[in-house]
Every structure is written in structure tokens, then in C-alpha cells.
Amino acid sequence: MSVSSIIFLLLFISASALFIRNIRRVRRNILLGKDEVRNDRKGERWKIMTLVALGQKKMFKRPLPAILHLFVYVGFVLINIEVLEMFIDGAFGTHRVLSFLNFEGFPLYTYMIGSFEIFAFLVTFGCAVFLIRRNITKVKRLVMKELDGWPKSDANIILISEILIMCSLFLMNAAELTTYQRANLLGSMLPVSQYLVPFLSGISDEGLHIIANACWWFHIFGVFAFLNYLVISKHFHIVLAFPNVFYANLNPKGKFTNLGSVTNEVKAMLDPTFTPPPANPDQPMRFGAKDVQDLSWKQLMDAYTCTECGRCTSACPANQTGKLLSPRKIMMDTRDRLEEVGKNIDKNGKFVDDGKALSGNYITPEELWACTSCNACVEECPVNIDPLGIIIDLRRYLVMEQSAAPTELNMMFTNVENNGAPWAFAQSDRLNWKNEF
Amino acid sequence: MEIQVKTYAEYLASGESPEILFWVGCAGSFDDRAKKITRAIVRILDHVGMKFAVLGTEESCTGDPAKRAGNEFLFQMQAMNNITVLNGYNVKKIVTGCPHCFNTLKNEYPALGGNYEVIHHTQLVQELIDAGKLKVQGGAFKGKKITYHDACYLGRANSVYEAPREAIKALDADLAEMKRSREKGFCCGAGGAQMFKEAEKGNKEVNVERTEEALELTPSVIATACPFCMTMMSDGVKHFNKESSVKVLDIAEIVVGGLKE
Ligand code: SF4
Ligand code: SF4
Numbered sequence: 001m002s003v004s005s006i007i008f009l010l011l012f013i014s015a016s017a018l019f020i021r022n023i024r025r026v027r028r029n030i031l032l033g034k035d036e037v038r039n040d041r042k043g044e045r046w047k048i049m050t051l052v053a054l055g056q057k058k059m060f061k062r063p064l065p066a067i068l069h070l071f072v073y074v075g076f077v078l079i080n081i082e083v084l085e086m087f088i089d090g091a092f093g094t095h096r097v098l099s100f101l102n103f104e105g106f107p108l109y110t111y112m113i114g115s116f117e118i119f120a121f122l123v124t125f126g127c128a129v130f131l132i133r134r135n136i137t138k139v140k141r142l143v144m145k146e147l148d149g150w151p152k153s154d155a156n157i158i159l160i161s162e163i164l165i166m167c168s169l170f171l172m173n174a175a176e177l178t179t180y181q182r183a184n185l186l187g188s189m190l191p192v193s194q195y196l197v198p199f200l201s202g203i204s205d206e207g208l209h210i211i212a213n214a215c216w217w218f219h220i221f222g223v224f225a226f227l228n229y230l231v232i233s234k235h236f237h238i239v240l241a242f243p244n245v246f247y248a249n250l251n252p253k254g255k256f257t258n259l260g261s262v263t264n265e266v267k268a269m270l271d272p273t274f275t276p277p278p279a280n281p282d283q284p285m286r287f288g289a290k291d292v293q294d295l296s297w298k299q300l301m302d303a304y305t306c307t308e309c310g311r312c313t314s315a316c317p318a319n320q321t322g323k324l325l326s327p328r329k330i331m332m333d334t335r336d337r338l339e340e341v342g343k344n345i346d347k348n349g350k351f352v353d354d355g356k357a358l359s360g361n362y363i364t365p366e367e368l369w370a371c372t373s374c375n376a377c378v379e380e381c382p383v384n385i386d387p388l389g390i391i392i393d394l395r396r397y398l399v400m401e402q403s404a405a406p407t408e409l410n411m412m413f414t415n416v417e418n419n420g421a422p423w424a425f426a427q428s429d430r431l432n433w434k435n436e437f
Numbered sequence: 438m439e440i441q442v443k444t445y446a447e448y449l450a451s452g453e454s455p456e457i458l459f460w461v462g463c464a465g466s467f468d469d470r471a472k473k474i475t476r477a478i479v480r481i482l483d484h485v486g487m488k489f490a491v492l493g494t495e496e497s498c499t500g501d502p503a504k505r506a507g508n509e510f511l512f513q514m515q516a517m518n519n520i521t522v523l524n525g526y527n528v529k530k531i532v533t534g535c536p537h538c539f540n541t542l543k544n545e546y547p548a549l550g551g552n553y554e555v556i557h558h559t560q561l562v563q564e565l566i567d568a569g570k571l572k573v574q575g576g577a578f579k580g581k582k583i584t585y586h587d588a589c590y591l592g593r594a595n596s597v598y599e600a601p602r603e604a605i606k607a608l609d610a611d612l613a614e615m616k617r618s619r620e621k622g623f624c625c626g627a628g629g630a631q632m633f634k635e636a637e638k639g640n641k642e643v644n645v646e647r648t649e650e651a652l653e654l655t656p657s658v659i660a661t662a663c664p665f666c667m668t669m670m671s672d673g674v675k676h677f678n679k680e681s682s683v684k685v686l687d688i689a690e691i692v693v694g695g696l697k698e
Contacts, residue, residue: 259509324637372643373589373629375593394507400508416500417511421466428494
């Protein structure tokens with residue numbers, strides 16, 4: 001076995017092992033959430049996953065970014081065929097192992113590589129426009145305050161790495177093309193890299209070989225690095241979008257969750273003969289969510305899936321009228337806190353109270369109370385994330401555990417309780433309207 | 438002839454049972470502007486001769502504002518008490534005057550033991566028009582520009598987008614759409630219990646933003662289907678001093694304006 005095969009295999013094994021470890025960590029973190037049944041209605045779920053995740057249906061509400069995103073998405077998927085070839089080459093020391101597909105009179109392999117080049121070009125183009133939208137034309141939803149710092153760098157790192165990885169492909173092809181042409185071996189042209197050939201013509205065969213080799217390794221290395229970068233990045237959506245849409249809420253958006261724990265208490269209050277089922281000692285009873293462990297696993301998966309695109313925030317009536325609330329920030333905060341809790345567990349073996357919580361340290365009451373529960377964020381999200389559900393669970397904690405509702409809302413509660421209406425009118429006057437015809 | 442409004446209890450006492458329960462809602466019962474919508478809905482029910490009942494003083498808040506504000510206890514107390522009343526009368530079908538009541542009764546009561554067929558009044562209007570029972574003509578609205586503001590709890594929350602629009606179209610009115618409509622509709626600012634509190638600090642009121650968008654179309658009528666949207670949009674129109682040229686009307690009121698005798 002050649003040295004390069006050994007290096008490749010070592011790289012391959014360590015990158016895969018690291019990836020598996022990372023994925024298990026994410027899985028463990030997601031499962032810190034509470035149970036929620038989301039595996040019913042399988043048929044509908046497959047359908048919505050095909051339409052929304054695979055088919056990008058909701059992206060097309062905004063055509064320009066949708067088309068550019070489609071370039072990157074399709075390009076990414078197809079170029080993986082070439083990456084597969086690179087893996088085989090790397091492991092067995094072959095060179096372009098699929099080139100046997102170049103048949104006499106029908107150079108299928110060259111066509112394949114040619115079309116990958118076109119896709120790689122579209123990926124590069126898409127990423128370049130995305131970089132411009134983020135850094136030069138500054139599309140509003142892409143430069144908001146909550147993206148300052150790491151999220152902004154994260155986005156740029158992803159786009160620049162994708163461009164570099166694609167460029168290494170072009171340069172590799174161009175270097176080989178130059179040698180081939182010199183030896184009169186390969187007549188057919190590659191659609192993008194042929195334009196790089198003139199720049200390389202002064203380099204010796206030996207030099208070209210080194211360039212091609214270096215590009216190959218750069219590409220391989222880039223792919224492995226990218227794989228493991230995903231887990232700490234918003235780019236994780238390329239994996240999680242699929243399960244996240246599959247397990248999405250299928251009920252009407254206006255239907256909020258029913259708190260079973262409350263139902264038992266209310267039943268016991270209304271009917272003295274009712275005995276509530278014994279509480280589960282493993283899950284401390286808490287009304288609403290104080291921290292990430294009080295959310296459901298699906299809400300935590302949502303947080304890992306969020307790609308920080310800000311479509312939700314740009315449709316949010318509270319945010320658009322200058323309030324502090326941003327549904328995207330709700331998702332980012334949930335993920336950040338979940339990561340913090342995960343690290344805490346990694347360090348201590350189990351979660352040790354760190355005096356912090358999602359409610360308060362990350363998301364403030366001012367944000368929560370600005371929400372109109374209009375569902376615009378839920379409707380907009382291209383990967384069917386539900387920020388509203390988290391907002392309501394956090395409100396529940398503020399109200400039911402901390403009695404910390406705004407004064408006017410406490411007045412409204414009192415009215416509902418005493419008069420059966422949110423205003424201070426007597427229930428006995430409810431039918432007065434009929435006397436005013 | 439005077440319009441008869443009977444309660445469920447009165448129906449049962451006379452040995453009859455109504456076809457449908459009209460769930461009026463708190464705004465429809467107490468808010469002066471919304472009471473006019475309530476009477477418009479009753480006019481429509483009366484016009485088609487539908488046997489409807491109200492709960493009257495036995496009706497109580499569905500609990501929607503409590504639930505959206507995070508007070509699940511209060512919500513479930515309200516819900517269970519209401520369900521006891523509704524099940525006691527063996528209610529089968531409900532029409533509501535408010536998208537919030539509609540959503541709560543339809544989606545959130547079943548888990549607590551309240552199973553009814555629930556429709557919003559705009560859906561009833563559409564059904565009646567489709568069935569030829571409700572005949573409307575353009576009348577005062579013919580050719581007038583009307584824009585419809587989607588209520589979140591009717592639209593996105595329950596995917597009811599067409600029923601209110603069909604009613605406007607049936608009047609030969611010119612239905613003009615705002616940039617943000619249907620799935621993209623922009624909230625009036627009242628939902629999620631905001632109606633009952635001051636807005637958080639910001640740089641604009643949500644209802645002003647929305648009314649501005651509606652006024653760009655220079656409509657003669659802004660149509661709503663929710664008593665809270667009604668309040669918010671009316672306040673918005675006042676904010677721009679446009680009360681004299683732009684009316685805010687509920688779909689039910691518009692339909693009553695176009696009823697054929
Ligand atoms: S539901 Fe709340 S957070 Fe989502 S868009 Fe509406 S106001 Fe904003
Ligand atoms: S929640 Fe959805 S719409 Fe909002 S930023 Fe995340 S991915 Fe985008």
C-alpha cells in the first residue's frame with residue numbers, strides 16, 4: 001500500500017470517527033428534550049419532506065435566493081459523485097477510477113466531469129452572490145444585530161470554503177488537461193477549466209502534476225474539514241433539514257400544545273373525585289419552559305436545524321416595528337444554550353446547575369411579550385421550524401411558575417377568571433347586544 | 438319584523454332544538470363596535486331562516502387570550518367549564534364571530550373533551566352563498582375597491598383564506614390585495630394577548646404599519662373578519678385621519694349591506 005493511500009485512509013478514518021462522535025453528541029443533546037410524538041401520519045410526513053426539504057418548496061417564495069440556493073444545493077449533491085471517485089482513488093491508489101466510462105465514440109466520463117464543472121461553476125457563482133448579499137449590498141435580514149460576531153463569520157467561512165473547494169476542482173482539472181493536451185491524449189474540452197489552461201501552459205509536466213496532486217489533497221481535506229465543521233455551524237441544516245421537516249408539526253398552526261400536567265390539576269380542582277395519575281419521578285414537574293431541557297426534542301432539533309436565514313424575522317410584525325423580538329434569535333439562543341448545557345454534561349458527566357437558563361440569561365421577557373402569536377415566522381421558515389412554540393413555552397414558565405406576567409395581562413387574567421371575559425364586564429350583561437337592534 | 442334571538446335554554450324549553458350554536462365571543466358581546474358585527478351575523482342567520490341559538494349569559498371566554506399569554510391553567514379552567522355547558526346541551530355545530538374563538542373551539546377543545554363542528558362566520562356566509570340560500574347584490578359596494586386584511590387566526594392558523602374573499606367577490610366589488618396577503622398576511626398587532634397590554638418598546642405600532650399598507654391601495658373599505666383586527670385597523674385609519682374616506686367593515690356587515698330583499 002502506498003504512503004498516500006495510508007495517509008488518505010488515516011484521514012478518512014479519523015474524519016469519520018470525529019463526525020460520528022459529533023453526531024452522537026448532537027443526538028444526545030436533542031434527546032435532552034421532553035417526549036413528543038412526531039412519528040404518526042407517516043405518509044403525510046414523507047410527502048412534506050419530499051416537497052419542502054428535498055424540493056425546497058418554501059424557498060421559492062423568494063425566487064432569487066431560491067435559484068442561487070438551488071445551484072449550490074444541486075451542485076453539492078452531484079459533485080459528491082466525483083468526491084466518491086476521489087475516495088476510491090485515495091484508498092486504492094488509482095487515478096480517476098471511473099474513467100473506464102469513457103467509451104469509444106462516447107466519452108461518458110468526460111461528459112460527467114464536464115457537467116460537474118458546470119455545476120461547480122454555478123455553486124461558485126451562487127456562493128459569490130451570497131457573499132455579496134451579506135457583505136456588500138447588505139440585505140437587511142442578513143446583517144441584523146443578532147448575527148454580529150460568530151454567526152456572521154460562520155456564514156462567510158462556509159461560503160468562502162465552498163468557493164475554495166470548487167476552485168481546487170477547476171485547477172486540478174486544468175492542470176491535468178494541460179498535460180493531456182501536451183501529450184495529445186485527450187481531445188475533448190472541459191467547459192470551465194479549459195479557460196485556465198493558457199495560464200498553466202508555461203509550467204512543466206512535473207509542476208502540473210504537483211499542482212493537480214495538491215488540489216486533489218486540498219479538495220479531500222476540505223471535504224473532511226467541512227463535514228466536521230457542519231456540527232458547530234448553521235450549515236448543519238444540510239443534514240437536519242430532512243428529519244426536521246419529516247417530524248414537523250402537521251396540525252393547524254393555530255393549535256397550541258395542550259399541557260397534560262395542567263389538565264390533571266384542573267380536573268382535580270373541578271372534580272374532587274378525580275385522582276391524577278402518579279407523576280413521573282424522572283421528569284420534574286414544571287409548567288412551561290425555563291431551560292432547554294423543558295422543551296421537546298423536536299424544539300431542540302429545530303434549534304440545530306436553523307440556518308439563520310432570517311426569513312422568520314423579516315416577516316415578524318414585532319421585529320418589523322422595532323421591537324426586540326426576533327424569532328431567529330429565539331432559535332439561535334436555544335441552540336447556544338443547548339450547546340452550553342451539552343458542554344456542561346461532557347465536562348461533569350451529568351448536568352450540573354450553572355445558575356443560568358434559557359429564560360432570562362438568553363431570552364428576555366421583553367422579547368417574549370412582544371409576540372403576537374401570528375405564525376408568520378412558522379409560515380416563512382423554509383425548513384418548518386416553529387419559533388412560536390418555544391416562545392409560548394417560555395411565556396408559560398414566566399406566568400405559571402414565576403407569576404411574572406405584565407400587569408395588564410394579570411388584570412386580563414383576573415377578568416377572565418371572575419367575569420368570563422378579558423374585560424371588566426359582568427357576565428350577566430353578555431346578551432345585552434340583542435336589545436340594541 | 439323584530440329579529441328573534443333565542444338562547445339554547447329557551448330552545449330546549451320550547452321543545453325545539455336549534456341547527457347551530459352562534460358563539461358570540463367576548464368582543465362580540467361587550468365591545469360596542471364588535472356588537473354591530475354580532476348583529477350583522479344575526480341578520481344573516483335570520484335572513485336565511487336558520488334556527489340558531491346563543492348561550493347568552495352561559496357563554497364565557499374560550500380562554501384564548503389566557504392560553505396565548507401562557508396561562509394554561511386559566512385556559513383549561515375556562516375550556517372545561519365551557520365544554521360542560523356545550524356538552525350539556527349536546528351541541529353539534531358552532532359558528533363563531535371571532536377567529537380566536539373559532540381556532541380555540543375547533544383545535545384546542547377536542548383534547549379536553551369538546552368535539553364540535555366549528556366554522557367561522559365567513560365560512561358560513563360562503564356556504565350559504567354557494568348553496569344559493571344567501572343572495573347578495575353589489576348594492577352600495579358594487580365596483581368599490583375593498584381590500585381584505587387576513588386575520589392570523591383564520592388565515593395562517595387555519596388556512597381559511599378564500600371564504601372572506603368569496604363574499605367580497607359575490608358583491609361585484611373590486612377586491613384589491615395588499616402586498617402582504619394570504620400566507621404572507623401581516624398581523625394587525627392584537628393577537629397573542631397583545632390586545633390587552635401596551636405594546637413593547639419599538640419604533641412603530643403594528644396596526645399603523647398594517648393600515649399604512651392598506652391605505653396605499655386607496656380602498657373605500659378595509660374588510661376584516663375579526664373583532665380585534667377591527668379595533669386595530671379602525672385605530673389605524675383614525676391615526677391617518679382617514680375615517681371619512683375609508684370604512685373598516687366586517688365581512689358580515691358588508692354582506693348585510695348587499696342582501697337582496
Ligand atoms: S408568531 Fe411571534 S415571533 Fe413569530 S412572527 Fe409572529 S410575532 Fe413574530
Ligand atoms: S427559524 Fe427558519 S426562517 Fe428563521 S432563521 Fe431559522 S431557518 Fe431561517
